[in-house]
Structure formats: structure tokens, C-alpha cells
Amino acid sequence: NAGVMQNPRHLVRRRGQEARLRCSPMKGHSHVYWYRQLPEEGLKFMVYLQKENIIDESGMPKERFSAEFPKEGPSILRIQQVVRGDSAAYFCASSPPGQGTYEQYFGPGTRLTVT
Amino acid sequence: QKEVEQDPGPLSVPEGAIVSLNCTYSNSAFQYFMWYRQYSRKGPELLMYTYSSGNKEDGRFTAQVDKSSKYISLFIRDSQPSDSATYLCAMRSGGYNKLIFGAGTRLAVHP
Numbered sequence: 557n558a559g560v561m562q563n564p565r566h567l568v569r570r571r572g573q574e575a576r577l578r579c580s581p582m583k584g585h586s587h588v589y590w591y592r593q594l595p596e597e598g599l600k601f602m603v604y605l606q607k608e609n610i611i612d613e614s615g616m617p618k619e620r621f622s623a624e625f626p627k628e629g630p631s632i633l634r635i636q637q638v639v640r641g642d643s644a645a646y647f648c649a650s651s652p653p654g655q656g657t658y659e660q661y662f663g664p665g666t667r668l669t670v671t
Numbered sequence: 672q673k674e675v676e677q678d679p680g681p682l683s684v685p686e687g688a689i690v691s692l693n694c695t696y697s698n699s700a701f702q703y704f705m706w707y708r709q710y711s712r713k714g715p716e717l718l719m720y721t722y723s724s725g726n727k728e729d730g731r732f733t734a735q736v737d738k739s740s741k742y743i744s745l746f747i748r749d750s751q752p753s754d755s756a757t758y759l760c761a762m763r764s765g766g767y768n769k770l771i772f773g774a775g776t777r778l779a780v781h782p
Contacts, residue, residue: 560714587768589768589769589770591770591772596679596774597774598675598677598759598772598773598774598775599715599759599761599770599772600772601769601770601771604768604769611768612768612769614769615769647714647715651768659717659720660717660768660770661717662707662714662715662716662717663714664713664714665713665714667712
């Protein structure tokens with residue numbers, strides 16, 4: 557059974573470029589969450605999506621960040637015009653539909669470095 | 672004040688010791704409590720999940736929740752060097768799926 561998959565695992569971008577992070581949930585899971593982890597800090601919630609719907613984006617910065625989870629394909633976290641402060645590990649988690657939504661399983665993360 | 676407080680450590684113990692990891696929280700609406708283990712440069716791995724107050728045991732791990740004190744604990748018995756990792760507590764309210772994490776406690780178990 558494949559777990560949550562994220563790619564790329566490492567991403568280097570220059571200031572002002574765009575970063576695209578992809579997440580494929582576990583088989584059978586239809587809920588996706590994105591978290592950000594800054595050095596020496598815990599994980600901070602960013603956004604919660606179901607297929608074709610953003611359910612909760614209360615943790616997303618107001619500008620430059622967007623997320624989607626299309627009907628087909630992986631979830632995408634997009635960061636436009638990256639700045640050095642965006643350097644962090646970005647983790648995706650997924651959970652199954654229905655009553656089991658409290659168990660979130662995490663992927664290996666994408667480590668973004670902005671130079 | 673942070674919603675979830677967790678001592679970052681580091682905590683260093685000899686192999687075989689009993690380890691106690693703790694978190695306090697301020698939001699009385701939290702009902703679901705989790706412990707994740709995170710090895711260096713890896714994703715968090717779900718260890719324990721508890722609903723409301725009480726104890727839950729799984730092998731060498733025991734999770735406790737005391738909602739009256741807003742305090743949760745993870746105990747590791749017979750600790751092993753392979754337990755060396757960062758342990759993150761996480762919690763959520765009943766109607767919301769987003770997890771609120773503590774900063775994590777770094778644990779080192781030395782032979």
C-alpha cells in the first residue's frame with residue numbers, strides 16, 4: 557500500500573520564481589491537508605481540501621499562496637514570487653472520507669529552499 | 672500564548688528508561704489528541720490517537736489525556752535508541768479537521 561506521496565522532495569527556487577508542490581493522497585483518501593514546518597518549529601496548518609473544494613484555508617497567507625485538489629490528479633500547493641521566508645518543509649496529509657477523518661497520515665514532505 | 676505548549680527539550684535518557692513527554696493546551700474545545708513521531712528530515716508518523724479523556728496503551732507506548740487540567744502525556748517504556756526522534760503532540764476540535772501541533776520535543780536515547 558502506497559502512502560502519501562509528495563514531489564519533488566527537494567526544490568530550490570530563486571526569489572521571484574514560482575514553486576509548485578504536488579501531493580498524491582493514500583489510496584481511498586479524499587481529504588488533503590497542507591502544513592508548513594519552519595526550522596525548529598512545529599507544523600502549522602495551511603489548508604484543507606476535498607476533491608474540487610477548498611474546505612478551510614484559514615492558515616494560508618493572503619497573498620501568493622494557492623491550493624487546489626482537482627477531480628483527477630494530485631493536489632497542488634502553488635507559491636508565486638517566492639521570498640526567502642518561504643523556505644520551509646511543506647507536508648501534505650490525507651485522511652479517508654467519512655467518520656475516520658481524524659486520522660491524518662503524512663507524506664515525506666517537500667523541502668523548499670529559496671535562494 | 673500559544674494554543675499548545677510543548678517543551679522542546681532536548682531530552683536525553685539511557686536505554687531502558689521510561690520517558691515522559693507532555694503538552695498543555697488552552698482551548699477547552701479540543702477533543703481529539705494525537706502523538707506523532709518525526710525522524711530527522713522525514714514526515715510525521717502517527718503513533719497514538721485518543722478521544723476525550725482517558726488512557727490508551729499500544730505496546731511500549733501509553734497516551735494519557737486529562738481534559739480537566741488541559742494536559743496530555745505520552746509514556747515510552749523500555750526506551751530504545753531507535754526511539755530517538757522528535758515527538759509532536761497534536762489536537763483538534765470536534766467540528767474541525769485542522770490539527771494544532773506543539774513545537775515538538777527532541778528525544779535522544781543513548782545505549
